[in-house]
Amino acid sequence: MADTLAPGLLMGQAVGRMGCFLNGCCFGIPHSFGVAYPVGSDANFIFGSQKLFPAVLFEAGWDILVLALLLKIFTKKPFDGFIALSYFILYSVGRFTIEFWRGDSLRTIMDFKVAQLTSIITIIVSVALMVYLANASKGHRDQQC
DSSP states (O other): OHHHHHHHHHHHHHHHHHHHHHHTOSOBOEEEEEEOOOTTSHHHHHHTTOOEOOHHHHHHHHHHHHHHHHHHHGGGOSSTTHHHHHHHHHHHHHHHHHGGGBSSOOBOGGGOBHHHHHHHHHHHHHHHHHHHHHHHHHHHHHHHO
16 A cells, blocks of 8 residues: 555655745755745745755655656566655655755754654665565565465
């Protein structure tokens, strides 16, 4: 069931991130390639009229790219759970990377952001589950032969 839900979640995240951009939350760091947010937005409250990197638009683009990849491989998945775990891994890789350009995130250990640490943990757990399920699936196929 999770394999079936993952693509829809990605589409929802992409649309939600576009809403974040329009709302002026989840903004990026000051950057020459960026947008100035209007008065009244969180971004303007913190950075004023400086141009900020549109990190959430890049995240929305990443979500759509991952969605396209998951839909392409959906019918060729090697085992149940592969699409959902691929979603967790690929989304987390993108989120980890994009967080370097976010200007509204909390920093924690070694100056990493909370979302980056969460992404690392998600990637490790998902890869471990993927290896486990791949081996379990292979063992199940071998028993059928």
